[in-house]
Amino acid sequence: MNGSVTIVEELQNRFGAANVSEQATCDEFPTVWVPQNRAHEVLRYLKTEVNRPYGMLYDLSAIDERLRANRPDQPESDFTLVYHLLSFQRNEDLRVKVGLKGEFPSFPTITNIWPSANWYEREVWDMFGITFDDHPHLRRILLPPTWKGHALRKEHPARATEMGPFQLPEDKQEREQEALRFRPEDWGLKPTTGDTDFMFLNLGPQHPGAHGAIRFMLELDGEEIVNVVPEIGFHHRGAEKMAERQTWHTYIPYTDRIDYLGGVMNNLPYVLAVEKLAGIEVPDRVKVIRVMMVEFFRLASHLVWYGTFAQDVGALSPVFYTFNDRERVFDIVQAITGGRMHPSWFRIGGVAHDLPKGWDTLVKDFVRYLPRRLKEYDKMVLRNRIFKARTQGIGTLTVEEAIDWGMTGPGLRSCGLEWDFRKKRPYSGYDQFDFDIPTGQHGDCYDRALVRVEEMRQSLRIIEQCLQQMPPGPYKADHPLAVPPRKERTMHDIETLITHFLGVSWGPVIPAGEAFVGIEATKGNNGYYLVSDGSIHSYRTRIRTPSFAHVQMVPLLSCGLMVPDLLAILGAVDFVLADVDR
Amino acid sequence: MNEIIRSLIIVVGVLVVMLSISAGLIWLERRMLGLWQDRYGPNRAGPFGLMQVMADMIKILFKEDWIPPFADRPVFVIAPAVVVVTTLMSFAVIPFAPSIGVVNLNIGLLFFLGMAALGVYSVVLGGWSSGSKYSLLGGLRATAQMLSYEVFMGLSLMGVVILAGSFNLGDIVEAQRKMWFCIPQFIGLVIFIIAGFAETHRLPFDLPEAESELVAGYHSEYSGMKFGMFFVGEYLGITLISAMIVTLFFGGWLGPVLPPLVWFLLKTLVFVLGFILARASLPRPRYDQLMSYAWKVLLPLSLLNLVVTGGIVLAVG
Numbered sequence: 081m082n083g084s085v086t087i088v089e090e091l092q093n094r095f096g097a098a099n100v101s102e103q104a105t106c107d108e109f110p111t112v113w114v115p116q117n118r119a120h121e122v123l124r125y126l127k128t129e130v131n132r133p134y135g136m137l138y139d140l141s142a143i144d145e146r147l148r149a150n151r152p153d154q155p156e157s158d159f160t161l162v163y164h165l166l167s168f169q170r171n172e173d174l175r176v177k178v179g180l181k182g183e184f185p186s187f188p189t190i191t192n193i194w195p196s197a198n199w200y201e202r203e204v205w206d207m208f209g210i211t212f213d214d215h216p217h218l219r220r221i222l223l224p225p226t227w228k229g230h231a232l233r234k235e236h237p238a239r240a241t242e243m244g245p246f247q248l249p250e251d252k253q254e255r256e257q258e259a260l261r262f263r264p265e266d267w268g269l270k271p272t273t274g275d276t277d278f279m280f281l282n283l284g285p286q287h288p289g290a291h292g293a294i295r296f297m298l299e300l301d302g303e304e305i306v307n308v309v310p311e312i313g314f315h316h317r318g319a320e321k322m323a324e325r326q327t328w329h330t331y332i333p334y335t336d337r338i339d340y341l342g343g344v345m346n347n348l349p350y351v352l353a354v355e356k357l358a359g360i361e362v363p364d365r366v367k368v369i370r371v372m373m374v375e376f377f378r379l380a381s382h383l384v385w386y387g388t389f390a391q392d393v394g395a396l397s398p399v400f401y402t403f404n405d406r407e408r409v410f411d412i413v414q415a416i417t418g419g420r421m422h423p424s425w426f427r428i429g430g431v432a433h434d435l436p437k438g439w440d441t442l443v444k445d446f447v448r449y450l451p452r453r454l455k456e457y458d459k460m461v462l463r464n465r466i467f468k469a470r471t472q473g474i475g476t477l478t479v480e481e482a483i484d485w486g487m488t489g490p491g492l493r494s495c496g497l498e499w500d501f502r503k504k505r506p507y508s509g510y511d512q513f514d515f516d517i518p519t520g521q522h523g524d525c526y527d528r529a530l531v532r533v534e535e536m537r538q539s540l541r542i543i544e545q546c547l548q549q550m551p552p553g554p555y556k557a558d559h560p561l562a563v564p565p566r567k568e569r570t571m572h573d574i575e576t577l578i579t580h581f582l583g584v585s586w587g588p589v590i591p592a593g594e595a596f597v598g599i600e601a602t603k604g605n606n607g608y609y610l611v612s613d614g615s616i617h618s619y620r621t622r623i624r625t626p627s628f629a630h631v632q633m634v635p636l637l638s639c640g641l642m643v644p645d646l647l648a649i650l651g652a653v654d655f656v657l658a659d660v661d662r
Numbered sequence: 663m664n665e666i667i668r669s670l671i672i673v674v675g676v677l678v679v680m681l682s683i684s685a686g687l688i689w690l691e692r693r694m695l696g697l698w699q700d701r702y703g704p705n706r707a708g709p710f711g712l713m714q715v716m717a718d719m720i721k722i723l724f725k726e727d728w729i730p731p732f733a734d735r736p737v738f739v740i741a742p743a744v745v746v747v748t749t750l751m752s753f754a755v756i757p758f759a760p761s762i763g764v765v766n767l768n769i770g771l772l773f774f775l776g777m778a779a780l781g782v783y784s785v786v787l788g789g790w791s792s793g794s795k796y797s798l799l800g801g802l803r804a805t806a807q808m809l810s811y812e813v814f815m816g817l818s819l820m821g822v823v824i825l826a827g828s829f830n831l832g833d834i835v836e837a838q839r840k841m842w843f844c845i846p847q848f849i850g851l852v853i854f855i856i857a858g859f860a861e862t863h864r865l866p867f868d869l870p871e872a873e874s875e876l877v878a879g880y881h882s883e884y885s886g887m888k889f890g891m892f893f894v895g896e897y898l899g900i901t902l903i904s905a906m907i908v909t910l911f912f913g914g915w916l917g918p919v920l921p922p923l924v925w926f927l928l929k930t931l932v933f934v935l936g937f938i939l940a941r942a943s944l945p946r947p948r949y950d951q952l953m954s955y956a957w958k959v960l961l962p963l964s965l966l967n968l969v970v971t972g973g974i975v976l977a978v979g
Contacts, residue, residue, distance in 0.1 A: 288874055393945045395944065400699040
């Protein structure tokens with residue numbers, strides 16, 4: 081598929097074998113190390129010059145390597161920058177690693193290659209203290225501007241108990257408030273140009289149209305938007321840091337809350353990545369159960385989006401209807417998992433329980449019920465002329481821009497690129513299902529809506545197939561890292577008892593290695609990059625969320641439009657703040 | 663002497679009835695929205711939740727009467743009163759039944775239009791004096807919206823005036839004995855209804871308020887009874903526009919069997935429900951779309967309606 085020469089060989093031919101060394105990982109992507117002084121060149125080559133280029137900067141993060149014990153075939157470094165690139169022509173990923181030395185190293189920015197690197201580099205600086213030279217606005221992005229230290233460095237405490245009691249005396253409160261004040265000149269915005277005075281409007285962090293705690297600073301000429309500066313981080317909970325102190329299993333509930341409308345959809349990439357590290361193969365029944373639950377949550381999330389999007393453009397009623405339908409999804413989720421929004425139901429190597437008796441009746445009824453309702457919503461929302469006038473031609477995006485800025489999911493498909501990880505890189509047995517990938521043409525808010533609505537119909541098709549083809553068999557893998565030894569056996573020999581005790585009290589020890597799994601989540605591409613150092617918890621967990629990249633694009637989509645259009649764009653982009661801030 | 667007492671009774675009666683109807687409408691709207699949105703709406707306080715209005719009134723009356731320090735105090739206080747006063751004044755010219763009406767003014771229709779135009783000041787001043795950017799944007803939108811919709815609101819009614827040959831609302835009702843004006847003046851009716859929505863700034867024309875964009879628009883900074891005035895003013899406005907639609911296009915109190923007043927109230931209720939149904943079903947257009955719709959579609963249409971009606975009346979009469 082990728083010809084005779086792999087990308088690693090291509091790079092070695094071009095830059096010399098000494099400059100490009102490959103690292104073995106547990107996933108299928110090649111990982112190459114390039115020296116600091118050549119990295120910029122290599123990245124530019126990969127984006128612009130190479131045959132079938134790597135157009136998307138899929139993720140950019142870092143690893144604090146200073147305490148890591150098991151890294152046999154890797155060059156020495158204190159910090160490692162990880163550039164995760166995606167090529168749509170090749171359907172291939174490439175991980176480029178750059179080792180940095182020193183306590184607070186620095187590296188040139190790549191914002192001149194990928195505009196989307198802007199926020200990613202700010203995040204790396206915020207979390208690791210790595211400076212990016214010539215970055216346009218290198219300032220904190222997730223942590224408050226007054227924060228001391230860089231949270232993902234290994235010396236930074238992970239628990240509140242290590243940080244001393246929290247106090248907020250009046251002077252500190254005033255300092256914190258003052259730090260939040262928006263100063264246009266900090267962002268290179270001018271209050272006047274020629275004979276026009278601009279108005280700066282602070283939209284958020286509490287605003288009914290913003291879907292959560294996010295702030296947009298608008299530079300307005302009348303109602304026309306001249307500039308937008310999004311400010312995020314209000315919802316940051318340190319999910320990546322928490323992963324470094326939770327065991328592999330006990331981290332699963334935290335993943336539920338990343339995209340809090342996605343429920344078990346978030347568990348999936350995480351458990352898949354752990355399974356890849358541990359080499360666990362799951363039974364067929366597990367795969368189909370997982371697919372079914374994940375598609376239910378796609379429906380639940382899209383139903384919320386449908387209603388709230390309609391509300392963003394002023395329609396009051398749809399939100400009540402779609403929440404009602406979502407409640408029916410939750411009834412089924414509740415019957416199967418016992419939970420509703422965040423069931424934390426997937427396990428490493430399986431799911432928590434088998435399907436209950438009678439699940440098929442519930443699912444059958446629902447599959448019959450929803451299409452009728454969707455038809456009604458089409459009439460009420462999608463075919464409404466005011467709705468069309470508000471969304472068509474608003475926030476348009478071309479495929480090239482979408483790729484350049486890291487847009488994935490329905491947003492990317494609405495520009496006309498048929499790209500769905502379920503089809504292109506089937507995981508969890510998606511290749512066994514028959515479904516279509518809806519695409520749009522214009523990349524505007526209306527097409528984004530059309531794509532999502534059609535996706536709901538396709539999800540129903542997948543669920544129907546799960547219903548018909550649910551294979552029999554166990555609901556968890558028979559693997560020592562997935563399940564503890566059987567209780568009867570522990571009563572016979574001490575070795576089994578010890579293994580059982582350790583497995584239950586500590587949790588499994590996952591072998592050292594690195595793995596990434598990305599899936600087609602509700603909002604776009606959600607992926608977990610796990611680094612294990614051969615311990616009961618992960619050494620580094622990187623969560624690649626779609627919303628982070630999408631919110632970064634809001635200024636691109638909304639400049640030159642009006643305030644109501646901004647709200648329509650925010651609704652159509654469909655982000656979840658917990659997914660942005662983690 | 664008798665005459666004076668009779669007038670006083672009617673004045674007080676209209677005042678009390680209108681205020682309680684508009685309060686009752688809050689309940690009606692919430693129940694109807696509930697019905698149409700597959701939920702209950704207020705159903706706990708009293709029978710069918712009717713006492714909910716009382717509970718809300720008590721709450722809102724006892725709230726702290728807070729004026730933001732950055733607001734323009736006197737204007738901020740006057741603004742909400744304007745809408746209630748002007749709308750209640752308009753009710754004076756409406757003939758509820760042949761002999762029930764506060765005043766029989768021969769320029770009744772013009773008086774109504776004048777009062778409606780004054781009512782705009784409430785929103786504009788409220789938005790301006792609040793000293794908040796969201797309120798300001800709401801006030802600006804209100805100014806533009808009202809200015810453009812005032813224009814053809816008046817024009818759309820001129821067809822009725824030509825047909826009836828009078829500005830007196832009582833005469834207009836009498837002129838509809840043979841045929842309600844909704845048939846010959848269908849275009850006028852449609853335009854007047856649209857203008858009425860804009861006048862009361864209800865969905866789909868609630869741009870000055872636009873809660874998903876401007877938080878609460880022109881009344882973002884209002885609380886307590888001053889907010890309550892805007893609220894009551896809005897429902898009074900709905901009642902007024904519905905009553906005007908009935909008077910001008912649907913034969914007012916005219917109708918068989920039932921007493922005239924009952925006919926009038928029934929017809930008005932239908933249009934009030936129409937307002938609520940529109941709120942339950944339509945999204946909100948953008949501000950510039952609303953403007954271009956007003957100037958490019960509705961204004962030419964109402965002018966055309968006026969010319970054609972005038973021509974036909976001239977030719978026939």
